[in-house]
Amino acid sequence: MPHWHPALSPPRTPGRLMSDESKNETSIETHEAPEELEISSEERASIRAQRLDRLAELREGGVNPYPYRFERSSDIGPVREEWSAIEAGTETGAVARLAGRLMLKREQGRLTFGQLRDRSGEIQLFVSAGVLGKESFAEFNQLDRGDWVGVEGEIMATKKGELSIKVTTWELLSKALRPLPDKWKGLADVDARYRQRYVDLTVNPDARRVFEVRFAAVDAIRQVLRERGYLEVETPILNLQQGGATARPFITHYNALSIDTYLRIALELPLKRLLVGGLDRVFEIGRVFRNEGIDTRHNPEFTMLESYEAFADYNDMMVLVETLVAAAAVAANGTTVVGMRGASVDLAPPWRRVSMVELIREIVGVDINPAMDLAAARAVLDGLGLEWKEHWGPGRCTHEVYDELVEPKVTEPTIVFDHPRETSPLAKPHRSDPSLVERFEVIVDGRELANAYSELNDPIEQLARFQEEAAHKAAGDPEAGDVDLDYIRALEYGMPPAGGLGIGIDRLVMILAEVESIREVILFPTLRPENSLTEDDFPPRSNT
RNA sequence: GCCUCUGUGGCCAAGUUGGUUAAGGCAGCGGACUUUUAAUCCGACGAUCGUGGGUUCGACCCCCACCGGAGGCACCA
Numbered sequence A: 001m002p003h004w005h006p007a008l009s010p011p012r013t014p015g016r017l018m019s020d021e022s023k024n025e026t027s028i029e030t031h032e033a034p035e036e037l038e039i040s041s042e043e044r045a046s047i048r049a050q051r052l053d054r055l056a057e058l059r060e061g062g063v064n065p066y067p068y069r070f071e072r073s074s075d076i077g078p079v080r081e082e083w084s085a086i087e088a089g090t091e092t093g094a095v096a097r098l099a100g101r102l103m104l105k106r107e108q109g110r111l112t113f114g115q116l117r118d119r120s121g122e123i124q125l126f127v128s129a130g131v132l133g134k135e136s137f138a139e140f141n142q143l144d145r146g147d148w149v150g151v152e153g154e155i156m157a158t159k160k161g162e163l164s165i166k167v168t169t170w171e172l173l174s175k176a177l178r179p180l181p182d183k184w185k186g187l188a189d190v191d192a193r194y195r196q197r198y199v200d201l202t203v204n205p206d207a208r209r210v211f212e213v214r215f216a217a218v219d220a221i222r223q224v225l226r227e228r229g230y231l232e233v234e235t236p237i238l239n240l241q242q243g244g245a246t247a248r249p250f251i252t253h254y255n256a257l258s259i260d261t262y263l264r265i266a267l268e269l270p271l272k273r274l275l276v277g278g279l280d281r282v283f284e285i286g287r288v289f290r291n292e293g294i295d296t297r298h299n300p301e302f303t304m305l306e307s308y309e310a311f312a313d314y315n316d317m318m319v320l321v322e323t324l325v326a327a328a329a330v331a332a333n334g335t336t337v338v339g340m341r342g343a344s345v346d347l348a349p350p351w352r353r354v355s356m357v358e359l360i361r362e363i364v365g366v367d368i369n370p371a372m373d374l375a376a377a378r379a380v381l382d383g384l385g386l387e388w389k390e391h392w393g394p395g396r397c398t399h400e401v402y403d404e405l406v407e408p409k410v411t412e413p414t415i416v417f418d419h420p421r422e423t424s425p426l427a428k429p430h431r432s433d434p435s436l437v438e439r440f441e442v443i444v445d446g447r448e449l450a451n452a453y454s455e456l457n458d459p460i461e462q463l464a465r466f467q468e469e470a471a472h473k474a475a476g477d478p479e480a481g482d483v484d485l486d487y488i489r490a491l492e493y494g495m496p497p498a499g500g501l502g503i504g505i506d507r508l509v510m511i512l513a514e515v516e517s518i519r520e521v522i523l524f525p526t527l528r529p530e531n532s533l534t535e536d537d538f539p540p541r542s543n544t
Numbered sequence B: 001g002c003c004u005c006u007g008u009g010g011c012c013a014a015g016u017u018g019g020u021u022a023a024g025g026c027a028g029c030g031g032a033c034u035u036u037u038a039a040u041c042c043g044a045c046g047a048u049c050g051u052g053g054g055u056u057c058g059a060c061c062c063c064c065a066c067c068g069g070a071g072g073c074a075c076c077a
Helices: A020-031 A041-045 A047-060 A076-082 A134-140 A190-195 A197-203 A205-227 A268-276 A314-333 A356-364 A374-384 A394-409 A459-474 A485-493 A505-513
Strands: A091-108 A111-118 A121-128 A148-157 A163-174 A251-254 A259-263 A281-289 A301-310 A337-340 A343-346 A352-355 A414-420 A436-444 A447-454 A498-504
Touching: A076 A091, A076 A111, A076 A121, A091 A121, A091 A163, A121 A134, A121 A148, A134 A163, A190 A197, A197 A205, A205 A281, A205 A314, A205 A505, A268 A281, A268 A301, A268 A485, A268 A498, A301 A314, A301 A505, A314 A337, A314 A414, A314 A436, A314 A447, A314 A498, A314 A505, A337 A505, A352 A356, A356 A394, A356 A414, A374 A394, A394 A414, A447 A505, A459 A485, A498 A505
Parallel strands: A121 A163, A352 A414
Antiparallel strands: A091 A111, A091 A148, A111 A121, A148 A163, A251 A259, A281 A301, A301 A498, A337 A343, A414 A436, A436 A447, A447 A498
16 A cells, blocks of 8 residues: 555645746756757657656646546536637626636737636636736746646636636646647547547537537437326346347356356347236336447447337337437427428328338239238339348248338338238237238438337237247347247246337437438447557657 | 458648659757637647568659458358
């Protein structure tokens, strides 16, 4: 154990950041420049090296460049709001203590302007040599753009009317060793933006905007569901069996039990077990994992909302999904209207509702349905130039036409209902057509945004459907699920009739934020390893 | 996995019939300035052009391989 703890170090005077000795050293250095040639030019130019030197100076001067806390009077945003109306030249007499990152610094002789930013907003710092005193003023000017600082001072407006804090005391809260990107252009390199999201968020307002949309949308969804009596729950991410969707899973190993486990590909089965247990309205917003490719619409880990409501059916889910999406849009953007490839689309309910078979007829001009003769269904695909596989029935064929030729052409929010029974192993048979299930998808901008069923709660039928899937898996389909016998057992205790809904949160945010890549809405998207970054990029301070 | 494009100092970015010192801006450094707001002005500095090979008298530029990124296809609800 160290005998000295930094938390116990005595408080220092704010603003005393540089000793007179070090100033003298600087001036001597200039005179002795010819003898300094041993410092490599690269080293002298390195901003990081300069800042390491600065850090050492601070410590030698008794200043901790990474102190513990700073007492603030409020966030910056509220100060701006409260005092937005004051006239140019006003001195309010009110004092604020604020903290944030120093985003800009404009030195003006014996006067320096800064821009201080926290999450809530930005405010100008008015830093005058006359107010601070020569020493503290000089030390303030030693701050770098990107440093975190705390300030105290009077709220005032400059001659030009800019709301400012006339700084009387200040304190370095964290020294930045690396410089921020271009103050005007920001960070443009998308690779760097994704890998170093912290920098992206610091300097690119658009990045902040996208995530504000995301947080507001998710928040609104939670709020609507809670208002309706839904309970938010958490279910396992490590699963012993694969189920709830068709997708290739990630497999990992659990040492203590010596078993392989799957990362979940859906939330569905555990949530429906909770319906059995009497938690009659539940939802989870959680990460799911699919071991598939990365593109503008897919990330291997992404966020799903799934909600289940007892005593409801898929018609109720249609109303719910409309409500949720509209609420998310309003919370995020203040309107249900979003731009989409130049056009604008209104997400306000009600949305168009159309059956899959009808929509295929409308858009493709062919009749195909899951009840028709298999040979006839194959002939339709042949006529459309689509390929079919031996084990597909007419239902799968119908779905293929829909996926390939219909979905991409739907822009306006549309509820496409009554899917083939064959492709929906967890949905309840249609109450009036045994070839169909009570299921719908929401399509917006050619993409599937949501998926919902009247949930299958007949244990006998569910077991039969699982066995069909397991047969596919045994035949080599890595996406087919397992027979989840515990789930069947749960159903045998009785699951109430229920409607279930799943929404792809990332895709919803893409629509609301009007961005084209899923990576723009995920804080840390999956990327290949960055093997160019090594410890050599973090040299210690040189001994010159 | 395949195809196309792409990788220039901390950041933005110019640079083609391959030609000698690789523009410019921001940041940083030195100086001036008490009302700036991407402050401005003056000065000096900073790059083995993603990595490794090859072609050539000569390569940021042409060829090959590898690494990273973007888009598309395939795969995939």
